[in-house]
Amino acid sequence: MTTNRQTIKLTGAILLAGILLPLWLTWGFGKSSVMASTVEKPDPKRILAIFLFKQGLPWAYRIEESMRLSLASKTDFPTELNVEHADLSRYPEETYIPKVIELFRYKYLRRKMDVVIAVGDESTNLLMKHGAGLFGDIPAVFITIDRQDLPQEIIKPHMTSLLWGWDFKKTINIIENSLPHSKHLFIVSGTSTSDQKLKNLARAALRNYDGRLNVEYLSGLAIERLLEKVARLPENSAIFYLTIFRDANGKTFVPREIMSVISEKANSPLFGIVDTYLGHGTVGGYLLSAEHQGKRYADIAANILRGEPIKDVEIMEKGNLPMFDWQQLKRWAISEDNLPPGSIVRYKDPSIWGLYKWYIVAGVSLLLFQAFIIIGLFIQRRRRKLFEYALQQSKEFSTSILMSxxxxxxxxxxxxxxxxxxxxxxxxxxxxxxxxxxxxxxxxxxxxxxxxxxxxxxxxxxxxxxxxxxxxxxxxxxxxxxxxxxxxxxxxxxxxxxxxxxxxxxxxxxxxxxNTARKLAEEKAGKRRDELIHMGRISMLGELSASIAHELNQPLTGILSNAQAGEMLLRRGDGNSVQIEEIFTDIVSDGKRSGDILRNLRELFRKQKTKMEALNVNKTIHETLLILHSEFVVLGLNFHQDLTDTLPDVFGNKVQLQQVLLNLFRNAGHAMMQTAKEKRSISVITSRANKSEVQIQVEDTGPGIVPEKIEDIFEPLTSLTPGGLGMGLSISRSIIQAHGGRIWAENKLSGGARICFTLPAVEDHP
The missing domain is CATH 3.30.450.20 (PAS domain)
Structure with missing residues (x-):
């Protein structure tokens, strides 16, 4: 069953790889080509890992994959992991070593390594003897079973060692607890260097053991002899399998494969030391994780490549975990209750619920679904009648509302x-x-x-x-x-x-x-507003009469003087045609000026229907100032104009806009009556408020507006000058709003008041 599950997983993995690999390669090559064209990559840091095993062993393969993943995640610089399988456990002969050295020299003479890691005692011995000639004094890491076997006189400052990290005592404790009736423990190992060192490590761990188990060692045997012994072990025995890379006859093995054979022949449960043994005949134990070992090696390599001092340190915890095979627990009737807390149990046979969970769920769901449908149909029938009645009532209610x-x-x-x-x-x-x-x-x-x-x-x-x-x-x-x-x-x-x-x-x-009633009311209100605006202009006419008389007096006086001078020249008979022509030219000029004043006054004060047209704001301001010129002179006002020449025309009624300007100019003049004459000044500024509006500002140097009244000055009957009716600014607001503009007031920081209003530009008006 285990084999079938593994086969299915392997098949699925192959299919998934077949689908994803082309996409990954396309993405990877495309991405690398783009990156290569824009950024020059730095040379990678190179790590060489030399395993003592032959290529293809599960333990070595998992360590290698874990190292690659860990290096990618732990470093912020590019790395390159090179792996060699020296196969020293199968070929321990002295004649084999020079060939391996020559191969390494050929491969890595030009491709310099930055760190070299020897995984296993045989690889460690190889690197200690020939590493200087192959790689010079680059950092070297030795992964060994026991540091005491390392000759200290050969260890150089650029070398360090790291222990595999087995904890045999905990596995023996597991054996005692999981097999409470066990009496004998047989420790099995081979004859290779690593096999012997593991056996020695086990002896050292059990040197002071005083438990109930009688410990014996089955090592240095031919595989045939070993299989005979494990098949006839005494009752209540257990096997603690280390490794067998080679037996007494020199035959070499893959430790996990020969362990499976031993487990099948044995009459007692077999415990192991690494997690790759699981699923191949071992009950389990306190096992060393190949994945965790790879992370440890990558960790120390990354630290060295970052420039940290190299020394003998334990980089990470050794990674021993209580792990077990459920099939073997079942085979030997070992209860899971006797396992350590937090144990990992793999390869469990699924229960009936596990095998047929979805069928059971589907069947029960179908029955419940049918029951719910039957009940639901009865409920639905009842609800449908209620809904039909409610719908009918709702329709009648909606129809009644609609009709009303x-x-x-x-x-x-x-x-x-x-x-x-x-x-x-x-x-x-x-x-x-x-x-x-x-x-x-x-x-x-x-x-x-x-x-x-x-x-x-x-x-x-x-x-x-x-x-x-x-x-x-x-x-x-x-x-x-x-x-x-x-x-x-x-x-x-x-x-x-x-x-x-x-x-x-x-x-x-x-x-x-x-909307007839509303529109008629609006029309009536518009007529009343126009009448009010006209009455405002009529009242203003009386107030401006002195100024208008003064404005007309100047051109009329000029006309009279020029006429008298012409009469005198004609009477004396000594005038020439040029002098007489100049006199008549002056008379015509003064007459036009008088006519312009009267025409502006007639347009301003006559009652007419509101006519909207395109107006030049600056020209309208100039014409308004002609009417007020004399009044400003009498009041001693200085007038400043800052008019933008490139303004678009505005859409409005000229007479009403002149009325607004007259109100604002005269209010500004009267507001400065208490101000010294040399400081009395009115400024008018035109500018583009935004893309769709033109802005006009009228400023004075008077005392400003009382802050409490600044929000109310455009309300009817609110006057800023003594004796005023309080209608001028209210009418001005009505005019500006009717033109689609805005008007507001504010005080200047330097003193005085500022009234601003906007009008829609012709180019943006519909």
Missing amino acids: LQDHIAVLDREGTILVVNESWMKFARQNDAASLDCIGRGVNYLEVCRQSSDMGNPMARSAVDGIRSVLEGSRKVFNLEYRCDSPTEKRWFHMSVFPFKGHRGGVIVAHTD
Whole structure:
């Protein structure tokens, strides 16, 4: 059974490797080629591991794989692990050694190693005798059974040793506890150097043993003789198998393979020393892990390559673990209760539950499923009746709500066909045309009705079709449209809303809301606002009368003076044509100036319908300043302009914007009445607020705005100057908001107030 499981695992591993290897190679080569083209890799650090065994032994193979994985994870520099299998356990002859040395010299003369590790006592002896000639004084690590066998006079500063780390005493304790009636212990080993050193290590470990077991050694025997002995061991015996690389006749073996033969012949349980023995006839024991050994060797190699001092140290714990084969425990009737805590037991036969767990689960699940289905059907039948009743009630409730709504509502499916309409929808249709019920009622395609209306010249119908379609297709979540639809007797406005309908047939809900009352109220409010704005301009006309008179007085005085001078020249008869031409030119200039002033005043103060157009902000400011020039002179105000020449036009009403500017300029002038004349200054600044707006700032050097009132200055009846009505800034805010802009106030850090407002640029206005 164990063999079958291993065969299945091996087959699966081969198939997995066959699938993943090409992908891994493609990825690896692609990645390496890219890396090679961009980064030059440093030379790897090279490690050479020399095993005493022949190639292919499981113990050596697991150690090698563990070393490779550990080196990759423990180092941040590239490494290269080279492995040699000296096969010294099979070929101990002196004539064999020179051939191995010559091979190593040929292979590693040019490829210099950074660390060399001798795994096993035979490899250690080889490296101690010939290592200097082969590798020079590079760091060398000896993995040995016992350091006492190392000749200290040969050990150099660049050498260190590491013990395998077996703990035989714990295995013997396991034997005593797991076999409470055992009396005899037979320790089995071979005749190779490693075999003998392991036997000596066992003798040393048991030198002071005073347990109940009678210990005997079966070593130095031919394999045939050994098999005869283990087949006839006394009752209540146990075997402690070390290694057999070679027997008394010079035959060589793989220790794990010959152990399997011994276990089959033996009449007593066999315990071992390494984890690779498991599954091949050993009960287990306190076993040395090949994987852990590989990690230990990689650890000391990584430390040496990092430049740490080399010395005899125990890098990691030796890695002995209590591990057992369940098949052998069963064979020899050894209870798991007698094993040490934390023991690892492998190769267990699965129980009936383990073998057929999913069949059992499936069968029970099927029975439970059938039972649940039967019960569920009864419950479902009852629930279905309740749901049908609740659904009917819900439909009636929804229909009642739909029919009671004042808005005109229709539900359309995905194609635009009307599924249901409410009473308001039908009532509106009757009031407008009784025959139209068949045209816009249930079952009619509403999109087609709107298209026909569009073809008849209704531009809003085309927008409605596009909006409904956009919600149906999911490009919009909601669509809104405001449109005018007059009856023969009155004006009417409606707001159309379209939003998704999540019923089983999909579609949208279309609602038409009558906004006539609101629109009429807005129109009325707009008229009242325009009247208020006009009254504000009329009141401002009285306040500006002195300034306007002064502005007109200058050009009129110039006209009078030039006319008198011309009259005098004509009367005396000594004027020439050039002088007279200059006089008339001055008269024309002063007349144009007077005309410009009067025209600006007439446009500013006449009552007219609001007209929106593209305006040059800077030009509008200049024209406004002409009206206020005299007043600023009388008040002793300095005026500064910082106007950006590259501003786009704004979309607005010139008269209303001039009214805003007049309010802001005059408020700034009156705010500085208590300020010394030499410090009175007004600044106007224009700039680009952002991509879609132009900003105008009016600043003064007065005392500023009281912080508690700065949020309220745009409210009606809030005045910043004594005697003011408090309507100027409120009207200004209404004008700016009607233009789609923003207005706000703030105090300057240097003193004085700043009023800012924005207007939409023409290039960004729809």
